[in-house]
Every structure is written in structure tokens, then in C-alpha cells.
Amino acid sequence: MEGKKVVVVGAGPVGSLAALYASSRGAVVEIYELRDDLRNADTTPLNFTKSINLALSKRGIDAIHSTGNTDLLDKILGRTIRMYGRMIHLRSSSGALLQQFQAYDVRGRFQRSVDRGELNKVLLDHLDSLPNVKFFFQHKMTGADFRKKKAWFEVMDKTSTTLSDRPQEIEVSFDFCIGADGAHSATRYHMMKFARMDYYQIYIDCLWCEFTMPPTKEGGYAMPPTYLHIWPAGSFMFIALPNLDNTFVCTLFGPVELFTKLENGTDAELISTFDKYFPGVTTFIPPADLVAQFKRNPHLPLISIKCSPHHFGDSVVIVGDAANAMVPFYGQGMNAGLESVRVLFSKLDQASNRAEALAKYSAERTEDTHVIADLALANYIEMRSSVTSPLYKLRKFIEERLDKYAPSLGWATQYSRVSFSNMRYSEVIRRSKSQKRILTTLLVAATGTGVLGTVAGVWLFWTRLRHQKMFGLPWPSR
Amino acid sequence: MEGKKVVVVGAGPVGSLAALYASSRGAVVEIYELRDDLRNADTTPLNFTKSINLALSKRGIDAIHSTGNTDLLDKILGRTIRMYGRMIHLRSSSGALLQQFQAYDVRGRFQRSVDRGELNKVLLDHLDSLPNVKFFFQHKMTGADFRKKKAWFEVMDKTSTTLSDRPQEIEVSFDFCIGADGAHSATRYHMMKFARMDYYQIYIDCLWCEFTMPPTKEGGYAMPPTYLHIWPAGSFMFIALPNLDNTFVCTLFGPVELFTKLENGTDAELISTFDKYFPGVTTFIPPADLVAQFKRNPHLPLISIKCSPHHFGDSVVIVGDAANAMVPFYGQGMNAGLESVRVLFSKLDQASNRAEALAKYSAERTEDTHVIADLALANYIEMRSSVTSPLYKLRKFIEERLDKYAPSLGWATQYSRVSFSNMRYSEVIRRSKSQKRILTTLLVAATGTGVLGTVAGVWLFWTRLRHQKMFGLPWPSR
Numbered sequence: 001m002e003g004k005k006v007v008v009v010g011a012g013p014v015g016s017l018a019a020l021y022a023s024s025r026g027a028v029v030e031i032y033e034l035r036d037d038l039r040n041a042d043t044t045p046l047n048f049t050k051s052i053n054l055a056l057s058k059r060g061i062d063a064i065h066s067t068g069n070t071d072l073l074d075k076i077l078g079r080t081i082r083m084y085g086r087m088i089h090l091r092s093s094s095g096a097l098l099q100q101f102q103a104y105d106v107r108g109r110f111q112r113s114v115d116r117g118e119l120n121k122v123l124l125d126h127l128d129s130l131p132n133v134k135f136f137f138q139h140k141m142t143g144a145d146f147r148k149k150k151a152w153f154e155v156m157d158k159t160s161t162t163l164s165d166r167p168q169e170i171e172v173s174f175d176f177c178i179g180a181d182g183a184h185s186a187t188r189y190h191m192m193k194f195a196r197m198d199y200y201q202i203y204i205d206c207l208w209c210e211f212t213m214p215p216t217k218e219g220g221y222a223m224p225p226t227y228l229h230i231w232p233a234g235s236f237m238f239i240a241l242p243n244l245d246n247t248f249v250c251t252l253f254g255p256v257e258l259f260t261k262l263e264n265g266t267d268a269e270l271i272s273t274f275d276k277y278f279p280g281v282t283t284f285i286p287p288a289d290l291v292a293q294f295k296r297n298p299h300l301p302l303i304s305i306k307c308s309p310h311h312f313g314d315s316v317v318i319v320g321d322a323a324n325a326m327v328p329f330y331g332q333g334m335n336a337g338l339e340s341v342r343v344l345f346s347k348l349d350q351a352s353n354r355a356e357a358l359a360k361y362s363a364e365r366t367e368d369t370h371v372i373a374d375l376a377l378a379n380y381i382e383m384r385s386s387v388t389s390p391l392y393k394l395r396k397f398i399e400e401r402l403d404k405y406a407p408s409l410g411w412a413t414q415y416s417r418v419s420f421s422n423m424r425y426s427e428v429i430r431r432s433k434s435q436k437r438i439l440t441t442l443l444v445a446a447t448g449t450g451v452l453g454t455v456a457g458v459w460l461f462w463t464r465l466r467h468q469k470m471f472g473l474p475w476p477s478r
Numbered sequence: 479m480e481g482k483k484v485v486v487v488g489a490g491p492v493g494s495l496a497a498l499y500a501s502s503r504g505a506v507v508e509i510y511e512l513r514d515d516l517r518n519a520d521t522t523p524l525n526f527t528k529s530i531n532l533a534l535s536k537r538g539i540d541a542i543h544s545t546g547n548t549d550l551l552d553k554i555l556g557r558t559i560r561m562y563g564r565m566i567h568l569r570s571s572s573g574a575l576l577q578q579f580q581a582y583d584v585r586g587r588f589q590r591s592v593d594r595g596e597l598n599k600v601l602l603d604h605l606d607s608l609p610n611v612k613f614f615f616q617h618k619m620t621g622a623d624f625r626k627k628k629a630w631f632e633v634m635d636k637t638s639t640t641l642s643d644r645p646q647e648i649e650v651s652f653d654f655c656i657g658a659d660g661a662h663s664a665t666r667y668h669m670m671k672f673a674r675m676d677y678y679q680i681y682i683d684c685l686w687c688e689f690t691m692p693p694t695k696e697g698g699y700a701m702p703p704t705y706l707h708i709w710p711a712g713s714f715m716f717i718a719l720p721n722l723d724n725t726f727v728c729t730l731f732g733p734v735e736l737f738t739k740l741e742n743g744t745d746a747e748l749i750s751t752f753d754k755y756f757p758g759v760t761t762f763i764p765p766a767d768l769v770a771q772f773k774r775n776p777h778l779p780l781i782s783i784k785c786s787p788h789h790f791g792d793s794v795v796i797v798g799d800a801a802n803a804m805v806p807f808y809g810q811g812m813n814a815g816l817e818s819v820r821v822l823f824s825k826l827d828q829a830s831n832r833a834e835a836l837a838k839y840s841a842e843r844t845e846d847t848h849v850i851a852d853l854a855l856a857n858y859i860e861m862r863s864s865v866t867s868p869l870y871k872l873r874k875f876i877e878e879r880l881d882k883y884a885p886s887l888g889w890a891t892q893y894s895r896v897s898f899s900n901m902r903y904s905e906v907i908r909r910s911k912s913q914k915r916i917l918t919t920l921l922v923a924a925t926g927t928g929v930l931g932t933v934a935g936v937w938l939f940w941t942r943l944r945h946q947k948m949f950g951l952p953w954p955s956r
Contacts, residue, residue: 142620189667196681196779203674301674 001348002026004175007151009141009187010034013116014320014337015180016123020067021345022178023133030172031127032139032153034181039121052210053241053249055111055228055331056080056119057419063338075122080112081242087227088388091279101227106400106413109420111228111331113241115249141181142169144190146315149174151190176354177316178344180337183303185322195312201305204327204377207259208300211293213240213248213284221246222284230383231278237384238278250285252294253384259299267291302327304377306370309362314355317344317362324369329379330418332372339422340365368425375418375425398439411435479826480504482653485629487619487665488512491594492798492815493658494601498545499823500656501611508650509605510617510631512659517599530688531719531727533589533706533809534558534597535897541816553600558590559720565705566866569757579705584878584891587898589706589809591719593727619659620647622668624793627652629668654832655794656822658815661781663800673790679783682805682855685737686778689771691718691726691762699724700762708861709756715862716756728763730772731862737777745769780805782855784848787840792833795822795840802847807857808896810850817900818843846903853896853903876917889913 006022008015011033023029056076064073085103092098104111127133139153155168179187192199213222223229225242236254243249262270271287282290305325311317320337344361351357382392402411412421417428484500486493489511501507534554542551563581570576582589605611617631633646657665670677691700701707703720714732721727740748749765760768783803789795798815822839829835860870880889892910895901901909 184671193662196781198680200678202676303674 007172007174007177009179010181013120013334016127017338017341018178018180019127019133021341023130029133032136034140037137038117052116054114054116054334056114057111057335059339059422060335062422063342066342072126076119079118080114081225082110083113083228084110084226087229089231089280097279105416105420106404115243141186146191146194146312149315179318179322180320181322183305183321183325188318188322191312191316195309197307199307201303203301203303205255206253206302207256209252209294210297211250211285213250215246232384232388233277234385270294304373306373308366310365311358311362317358324373326373326376327380329383330376336372371425371429485650485652485655487657488659491598491812494605495816495819496656496658497605497611499819501608507611510614512618515615516595530594532592532594532812534592535589535813537817537900538813540900541820544820550604554597557596558592559703560588561591561706562588562704565707567709567758575757583894583898584882593721619664624669624672624790627793657796657800658798659800661783661799661803666796666800669790669794673787675785677785679781681779681781683733684731684780685734687730687772688775689728689763691728693724710862710866711755712863748772782851784851786844788843789836789840795836802851804851804854805858807861808854814847814850849903849907
């Protein structure tokens with residue numbers, strides 16, 4: 001890649017990391033970004049179609065680590081907050097508030113809450129210091145010829161975004177183009193005119209709205225910041241992730257029907273819905289503020305995208321949301337995107353022929369990203385309801401004991417393999433299926449009564465325990 | 479729609495018909511087409527990404543008929559050739575050529591072979607005569623705001639199609655926009671920025687290449703023109719449809735692997751492949767010509783598209799390939815597109831509120847077009863291989879007898895309902911499933927031996943018949 005011109009489309013975390021990888025291989029890197037530089041204080045903060053709090057886990061961290069720049073990684077990790085598990089907020093049958101802690105990992109591994117903008121800024125600042133990287137903000141891709149290796153960009157006017165103004169257009173030649181321009185990727189759109197791409201996008205029946213939970217009067221966190229807080233409510237849920245400034249970024253997820261009802265209802269109905277299903281929230285976000293935020297902040301859809309291939313010839317590849325947008329329920333969207341960059345460059349480094357490397361990358365990565373997109377969809381069900389079911393907890397309990405006490409068996413939960421390992425997503429699923437088969441076989445082989453009796457006993461015991469509220473953990477003091 | 483501005487994007491058969499429907503309702507119609515007017519003799523004939531021979535059947539005919547213009551319909555039907563069934567070309571185990579006739583319909587109903595360009599010209603000529611219809615050829619849609627009801631088009635230079643030339647751009651306001659701009663629809667692309675559209679496209683593992691079979695030395699058809707000729711070869715096939723000028727338009731369909739092999743092989747290998755699998759073809763297309771055509775004509779992919787919804791608000795709807803491109807194996811692509819126009823305007827005529835009409839149309843039509851897209855995919859298997867299987871013929875035989883001799887039961891084959899009725903595609907499938915259940919139940923209820931013995935006997939008899947070549951029909955003399 002030495003001396004070659006690499007065009008990266010999109011200056012988000014994934015595009016920025018791709019630029020960093022390309023620059024470290026001696027490429028002349030140009031980054032074209034539709035929006036203004038997010039570090040400009042006078043521009044609107046962040047596009048609201050992207051969640052601004054994210055869970056950074058091993059795959060993302062390893063992808064940053066593989067740049068070899070440990071200072072950069074340290075700077076990023078320094079801006080994260082460790083979350084050791086989920087804190088489930090419930091109301092008991094008697095009306096009392098309950099919190100149940102579910103550790104992410106039986107070995108104590110954790111997720112890291114990070115502000116998307118903060119992470120992005122650290123990467124952009126670092127790229128600014130590199131002599132072979134150049135930014136072109138407010139440049140909108142309007143066309144591309146991936147045979148001739150040319151792309152066209154309109155230089156946007158800061159005050160207008162309509163096409164009728166006919167802003168200036170520039171032609172850019174490149175040797176290699178990396179499209180990291182998000183779910184509505186222009187790179188992908190133009191690539192589809194060259195590659196015979198199978199493409200699938202679906203909007204799930206779920207909208208989301210963001211809220212900010214302010215610090216306490218004393219300036220501290222309203223709740224312990226070492227958890228991802230969840231208020232599961234069956235077909236909808238409310239979650240909260242900690243920010244460095246002692247606030248929480250919260251999100252309401254729910255079916256279109258719920259949003260329509262809340263949008264058309266009174267303020268009192270909104271508040272009473274929160275009090276009924278998300279106990280305690282209005283203690284931390286004052287009701288009037290809650291109503292104002294619900295009305296002010298956009299109510300946005302969730303898209304899931306799969307496509308194949310992710311490349312065309314030796315001239316272009318798409319990564320991140322452009323190639324595989326997923327719903328946010330496994331906390332893997334950005335992690336998968338960053339990992340894609342690592343895998344892409346490892347293929348490019350290994351092969352002498354770029355077209356071959358891209359074909360290999362595409363074959364491997366489409367399989368893996370399709371798997372994680374499906375897992376993310378399935379996790380929506382788990383988060384909003386299953387987390388509270390005794391059966392779910394029993395399965396989690398058995399699997400975690402096997403993980404902890406029989407490591408020589410190579411047993412691990414699917415969650416830990418996704419979040420705390422670099423194992424290919426497709427391999428994670430193969431192992432999970434195989435473990436499930438083994439567990440089932442063991443149960444069947446143990447000829448019924450004995451085992452089943454035990455299981456039934458455990459279940460009954462569990463349910464009773466729950467009724468006795470023995471799972472309502474006291475909040476850790478700060 | 480009286481006096482309202484309707485913009486139709488795409489001047490193919492479906493777009494032209496939509497313009498006709500809109501104009502007859504008093505709208506001011508503007509048709510924007512990316513390509514030049516196909517009636518201009520100096521332009522390249524027809525875009526080769528569209529098949530130039532099509533089967534026109536009841537749904538298409540009814541949609542034209544519903545304009546109320548019988549002259550126009552007569553003119554179109556006058557340019558069609560009746561095809562009463564499939565003529566299957568085989569080679570017997572002894573090497574002799576066999577032709578087996580399979581009627582499309584037990585009641586004698588037929589398909590009509592029509593040249594896409596001819597059909598299109600008749601429609602365009604008619605539109606030219608209408609005072610409230612205006613054409614804008616070589617106008618490329620570059621943007622659209624379906625909230626503000628504005629679209630932008632670039633006026634293309636005849637000699638250049640690259641974006642870098644920055645041709646003139648015009649802004650067009652409209653009251654209603656109908657996108658009939660094909661599988662790679664720009665209308666759909668821009669609509670996807672407004673509607674939350676679920677979208678699915680897949681390229682099947684099949685390429686196609688067109689051939690022309692010339693008339694005989696005496697100037698007549700090389701084969702009887704009253705059939706759709708098929709050479710099934712398991713995983714690939716060759717077909718021929720008659721043209722008015724005594725030629726046949728033929729198509730080779732096959733997996734990418736076959737095309738790659740033939741592209742990289744010698745001329746002799748190509749010819750011997752044809753002689754082995756498509757017996758008789760090289761008698762009608764001289765081998766040297768066959769080789770030249772295979773090298774000259776493009777080898778093109780096949781795409782299948784499903785999406786939902788097909789509209790946004792009250793401002794835009796997509797029809798035809800733009801909404802539901804399908805593989806060509808049920809001969810329903812254009813018929814479904816034309817029918818969509820009929821259904822669309824019947825909903826618009828019935829409702830006072832256009833947004834409501836479009837929502838109803840979209841709900842009904844997405845269901846139906848998804849069904850026919852699936853049927854078209856399944857028919858590829860039938861055409862290239864099942865048509866020769868004894869079991870397929872037995873099923874066809876029983877179903878056709880029921881259709882013919884028990885009409886009071888409302889029994890009909892799926893093929894006849896798709897091709898010779900206006901029944902909703904989704905209803906066709908429901909009836910087919912129900913018929914299949916009934917047949918299965920009857921067979922099971924007849925407690926085995928008797929019926930099964932009969933079936934086995936029929937099958938054996940059938941197989942023997944086939945060996946005795948009693949199905950090799952003599953060609954009808956002309």
C-alpha cells in the first residue's frame with residue numbers, strides 16, 4: 001500500500017480506524033466525510049441517528065491495539081467506564097423496588113461504556129497528527145466508478161443541503177476505496193452498480209428515544225455507574241449507560257404502537273407509564289424533564305442490514321454499518337466494525353494480490369457479520385423480557401458453572417465468546433450449537449426422572465427464592 | 479387527479495401504462511426517462527439488460543384493456559404471436575431427436591409472445607397523441623424530496639454519461655410521483671430515505687445470453703412458432719420465443735460456472751455442448767453464428783427484488799421492476815407490472831384520500847408481488863429439469879383432468895390461475911396449497927394399496943410409453 005492513494009469514505013470510529021491502518025502501511029490517505037468535523041464546537045453535536053453511548057469490548061479494543069499504538073489505546077480506555085454486568089430494575093408484587101445484578105462474565109470480565117463522540121475525537125486528533133492523512137469534511141459522495149477508480153464528491157454548503165443549489169463537485173482518483181459511511185452508505189449504493197450484491201435490509205418494529213439522566217444534587221451519579229441498567233417490560237424496555245460526566249445516557253426502546261400511544265397521550269400518561277414499567281426512573285429524571293426530553297428528542301427506527309459481497313474487484317470494500325448495520329442489542333455494532341478493519345488489513349498484509357485478499361475477506365466476513373446481525377436481533381427478546389425468566393437464569397447458571405469449573409472442556413457462554421474473545425462470530429455459533437447438543441444429549445442420556453426431578457426442584461426453589469425477594473440486592477454504596 | 483401534476487419516472491411499458499391511466503384521469507403528466515426515445519432509429523436499439531421477448535398474458539392484457547382503449551389493445555395484440563404450450567426438445571437414449579408438446583392449458587388458453595420494444599412503441603406513440611402528456615427523455619433522476627414533492631433531474635448529454643461533465647440540472651415539482659424506473663430504480667433509492675423500507679435483493683446463480691435464430695432459407699420460421707421451445711438440461715436450459723419477423727429470440731440460461739467454462743473453452747467445445755444438450759439448435763443457428771453471438775452478446779445476471787412498502791405518504795409509489803423485479807421463469811414480470819398499474823388506479827379511484835389508497839395498495843400488492851417473485855424462482859427448477867420428469871407429468875395430468883372435468887369444484891392448476899386469471903397471486907397460492915392438501919388427504923384416505931397400485935401402474939406405463947417414444951410428436955406442418 002506504500003505510496004498508494006487510499007480514499008476512506010466516512011470519518012466515524014470505523015472509518016477513522018481504517019484510515020489509521022492504511023496510513024501506517026504507507027498509504028496516502030484521504031478521508032471524505034459528509035458532515036462537518038464533529039470537533040467544531042459550533043456545529044450540531046452529533047447526528048442523532050447514531051447512538052451516542054456504546055459498549056466497547058474485546059473485539060473493538062483488539063482492533064485498536066493492533067495498530068501498535070498503545071498510547072492511543074490507553075487514551076481511549078481512559079475515557080471508558082467499566083460495566084461489570086446488568087442491573088435489572090423491577091418492582092416486586094408488593095410494589096417494592098428490586099434490583100437484580102447479573103454479571104456479564106463468571107470470570108469478572110467487563111464491558112466498557114464509552115461516548116461515541118469522545119472515542120471519535122481521540123481518533124481524529126491522532127489522524128490530524130499524521131503527515132499522510134488529509135480530511136475533507138462536508139464532502140458528499142455523488143458517484144463512483146469502481147472500474148476506473150474514480151469518485152465524485154460535492155462540497156457542501158454549510159447552510160444548505162439541498163441538491164438544487166448545485167454546489168461545487170470534485171473528481172477524486174484513488175487506488176483503493178474503503179467505504180465506512182454508515183447504514184445509508186453512498187459507497188455501497190454505487191458499488192451495487194458494479195458488484196452483483198445480494199442485499200437485505202429490515203426495519204424492526206422498534207423505535208428508540210434517548211434521554212439524559214442528570215447527576216444528583218451533590219454532583220454524583222444517580223445510580224451506581226458500574227452496570228448497564230435495564231428496566232425490562234416485556235415488549236419494551238428502558239436502559240441506562242454511564243457517562244464520564246456523571247450523567248447516564250438512557251434509551252427507551254419499544255414497538256411503534258407504544259410510541260404512537262405515548263406521543264398522542266397526555267404528559268401524565270407518559271409519566272405513569274414510566275412509573276409503572278420503569279420503577280425509579282422518575283426519581284432520577286424529574287417528570288417534567290422526562291416529558292420535555294421525550295418531546296424534544298427524535299423517535300428513531302432501527303435497521304438491520306446484511307449484504308454479500310463486501311467488496312468489488314481490487315478497488316473497493318465496505319466496512320462497519322455500511323456493510324452490516326445491526327440492531328444495538330448485543331452491543332457489538334461498533335466492535336464488529338472495528339474488528340472488520342483489523343481482519344481486512346490482516347488479509348491485505350498476508351496476500352500479494354489485493355483482489356484475492358478482498359475476496360477472502362468478503363467470504364469470511366459476510367459469514368461472520370450475518371451471524372452477529374442475527375444474534376443482535378435475538379438479543380432484543382432476551383434483554384426486554386427473558387432476563388427476568390427463571391428458565392433463562394437457570395440456563396445461564398448451569399452454563400456459567402461449566403465455564404468456571406470446567407475450563408479444560410473449553411466450555412464458555414455465547415455471550416462471553418462474543419464479548420470477551422476474538423473468536424469468529426460464525427465459530428461462536430457453531431460452538432454454542434454444539435454445547436447445546438451436548439447438554440441436551442446428557443440430559444436425555446441421564447434417563448429422565450433423576451435429572452428432571454432435580455431440575456424441577458431447582459426451578460421450584462428458584463421461583464420461591466424470587467418470591468422471597470432474596471434476589472433483591474442492596475445497592476452497592478459509593 | 480384532475481389538473482394535478484403527475485410525474486412518471488421511466489418510459490418502459492409499465493411507466494407508459496401508468497402515464498396513460500393518469501392522463502385519462504385528467505392529470506398533467508410528465509414522463510422522465512433516463513434513456514433516449516427508443517423510437518429514435520439512430521440510438522442503440524434496446525438496453526440489453528431487459529429481455530426483448532416477453533410473454534403477454536391475461537393480467538397484462540386486462541391492465542391495458544382497463545384503459546378503455548380497445549383500439550390500442552387491438553394494435554398491441556396484433557403484434558403478438560400465440561403460443562399454445564411448451565415444446566420440449568430432447569434426445570432419446572438412442573440419439574434420436576424428440577419433441578414433446580405440453581399444452582399451457584387444458585382449455586386451450588395461450589400465452590402471447592411479444593417484442594418488448596414493439597409493445598413499448600405502440601404505447602409511446604399513443605401517449606404522444608395525448609395533449610396532457612409530455613416526455614423528457616435522457617433525464618436522469620439525481621434526487622428527490624418526497625415530503626416537499628420535488629425531484630431533480632440531470633439533462634444527459636447524448637455523447638457522455640459520466641457525472642463529471644456536470645450537465646444541466648432541473649427541479650421538478652409534482653403532486654404525485656410514480657416510479658417505474660426498473661430494477662435499479664432511482665425513485666426507490668430516494669424513496670428509501672423517507673419510507674422505512676424493508677428491502678431484499680438477490681442475484682441467483684444464473685446468467686443469460688441472448689441469441690437470434692434466423693428464418694430458413696425460404697424465409698419461414700425455423701421451427702413452428704406456436705410454442706415456447708425449451709431445451710431442458712438439468713441445471714441449465716435454452717429457450718426460444720417467436721418474433722413477427724420469422725426469427726426466434728433465444729436465451730441460454732445457466733449457472734455462472736457453465737458460462738465461465740464456455741467463455742474459457744474453445745469454439746468447438748461451445749458447439750459440442752450445444753449439440754449434446756440442446757439437440758437441433760445448431761441446425762437452425764449455424765455453428766459459426768452461434769459462437770459469434772455468444773461472444774458478442776452480453777452475459778447478464780438475474781436479480782430478484784422484494785420490498786415493502788411500495789409507497790411513501792401520498793406523494794410517491796413504485797411499480798413494476800422498481801418494486802418487484804423477478805426472474806423471468808414464470809413469464810410474469812411485465813404482466814405483474816402492468817397489473818400493478820391497474821390495481822393502483824382502482825385503489826386511487828375508490829378512495830377519496832390518496833395516502834389511504836396508497837397504503838391499501840401497498841399492503842395488498844407487496845403480498846402479491848412477493849408471492850409471484852417466489853413462484854418465478856421456483857419455476858426455474860421446473861423449466862430446466864422437472865418438465866421431463868414422469869412424476870411432474872403425472873401431477874400435471876391429474877390436475878388438468880380435475881380442471882377440465884370437475885369445473886364445478888373450482889379446481890384449476892396454479893399455472894392457469896397465474897397466467898389466465900386475474901386472481902390475486904396470494905390467493906392463487908392459498909388455493910394451490912388447499913388443493914394439494916385435498917389431493918393428499920384423498921390419497922391417504924384411500925388406504926394405500928389400491929390407489930398406490932394404480933399410481934405405480936400409471937407411472938410404469940408412462941415410463942414405458944416414454945421409452946417407446948410415443949410422446950415424440952411430429953412437427954405440425956406449416
